[in-house]
Amino acid sequence: MKTAPRKTAVIVDPYSTGILLAPRLRARGYQVVAVQSRPDLAPSLVRSYRAEDFAGHIAHDGDLAALTERLRPMDPAFVLPGNESAVELTDALSDALGTPGNSPKLTAARRNKFMMIERLAAAGLLTARQTMAGSAAEAVEWAAQAGWPVVAKPLASASTDHVYFCSRPAELRAAAESILGSRDFCGTANDRLLVQTYLDGEEYVVNTVSHGGRHYVCDVLHSAKRTLNGSPFVYDYYRLLPPDDATARALMVYIRRVLDALEITDGAGHAEVRMTSRGPALVEIAARAMGPAGSTTGIAAGTGHDQVDLLVDAFDGAATVGPLLDGHYRFQAEAMVLYLPVLGSGRVEELPDLGVLDRLESVRGHALVPQVGDVVAPTLDLTQILAKVYLAHPDRAVFERDWAAIRAMEDSLQPRLS
Template identity: 85%
Template sequence: MSTPLKTAVVVDPYSTGILLAPRLRARGYEVVAVQSRPDLAPSLLRSYQPDDFAAHILHDGDLDALARTLRPLAPAFILPGNESAVELTDALGAVLGTPGNSPKLTAARRNKFMMIERLAAAGLLTARQTMATGAAEAVEWAAQAGWPVVAKPMASASTDHVYFCDTPAQLRAAVDAILGSRDFCGSANERVLVQTYLDGLEYVVNTVSRGGRHYVCDVLLSAKRALNGSPFVYDYYRLLPPEEPVAQALMAYIRRVLDALEITDGAGHAEVRMTARGPALVEIAARAMGPAGSTTGIAAGTGHDQVDLLVDAFDGAAAVGPLLDGHYRFQADAMVLYLPVLVSGRVEALPDLSILDGMASVRGYALVPRVGDEVVPTLDLTQVLAKIYLAHPDRAVFERDWAAIRSLEDRLQPTVA
């Protein structure tokens, strides 16, 4: 008689979430997909891999009904695959009694205003901020708080509708643009978050937690550049050696952030500015880093993929236990490099990236748009042309290949109509 399969649930298995089911199935799990809402962004839904799942359940908003459907399967745990999954994952886990983050602070882990208020109350350095429902209100606050300011949705991702404003006119335009849009996960933006600008370089800190203990998977320099009329276009993520003083300071700060927001179990993906006064959180997400492939690309420099560690934290707590309270080792320079779109139109042909195959540092790459897609010049992570993963133990080789790729940027563009 065969042993019945264990069951795991992945909510919104999109973006990096597509990596979870194959790893779980390899460990003997039957995996069930739950879609958190019917109106998720098409850019998320098209990454779904149906063959990885035993079933797909569309949540209609009735949590009790969803729990009744899942309870006979006795899921061992529930994981969020994407930012849109965080709230339902916490709520469903509490109802079914599976390990995870308490829903008590779910709102503060999604709503960026509440998030920063919580950290400020815990004594951590943060931006000053307000919520606005109109442009006049936002401009009045900014005039008192001081320019420049940043305006963005209350709960989104991927630098979606993030605006740097140093004049009233810019802020009014930003507020109007945000209030007339939906966020990256598909929700209507009814209020705008306005914050004082945080000076300094931006970094990413990725973590995995179990039982309130934390492992820092990596610290990355998050470089953005001015391009296509935006000051916030992603350029690259580059792995830092953990011994560097800035990495040490960021890791200590993020452990306090995780504790303040009660991210006790699962992945964390934090963006932090190293200001003149010290680290200050931009935002943190209670899920793994995206887009898909990023965690694997950075793992070439650390030896540990955040997605694998996340699965370990729930399926093999004993395996991940020795890592908790520690941090990664630096094994090679590693980077996720973004190629931007510089043209507009419908894609008739995609660029040939095979020129990258001869570069020693290139571990892989992926084009984002498809033939037939409409593209515009890149402004955020949803609009990039390609993701390129570099890693090499010889820094000179690594930086040579990086420079060569950047020199090809203008040539590696899609043909558009």
């Protein structure tokens, strides 16, 4: 008796949250092939790769036709992005192989943040005003006319990498000089920078899964940042909002229009939005699942639906996601991803024991990011955090008590450095 051939799925850059996709696909009978989009990805991404989850690994050398022909005999059912660096190649491969995915027509606008905001403005959505600058002088000249403060950042990065808040010319000149000539989080050289007018108001995250142009809102999160280590953009926490909250409702309406404008029809979406005095305005959106790894699972403790599971459902053809489309999550418990920062510089000699957190009722898990031997610096963005702590509890008083207790322990939970 012949056995049916195994189904094949391809994951481009299976790093960060992408490491969670392969085990779920293998459990459904898929063999999973990894494709690395480029050779110079950030080492912090590549080292998270789990070779045991994959039937093969292909390093893309830039020849799309050759890569397509190598994959075609495997008859992939679909191609998924595992990380921000994967979005462009995923769209191109899906189109070349004829598998479900987002049209490559707007791929550039899903990665280049200038093009992204221009597209939304043309669709009538509220956005920041912006420019692309090739020099510090050009950036300062534009900001002087647009008005201070402004935000400077790379055109296509992630994880608040090289993001600067600038309230005067000297700060913007320094930011531009830092960005230009550097490489962004995904390894691309920054030969221009994006300068935008500052959006007032609190920041939120909206995570989605789309199928056939219909969208499910997995969660709306308050994305709190704090000033620490000299940066105003250090991530503090993501906290789940009830879907009937007025802010959450407004954000869900707005983000559906964003998804449609950028033609994110099939796959995950991870949007950062400011609730300004004039209404929601997009900071940026990524056509992939929320990172870093574990965040979707942590938030799912409050909603009952993990974005990664729903993403797999949407492409595997499972019946689970169908009834959810055009809808949104339920609020089952308070939930949060809390970030512990690194406060010093040096080589890690010993990591802190986070087991002390397990006595707190709300703690559902935690994960250290650095390893012994790593050289660390004070946290400025999500690439430099010490640890992630996942909290969830149906009792708000218990949840907030435990949250406060963890923050009180922050100084004592630092690694020993040399």
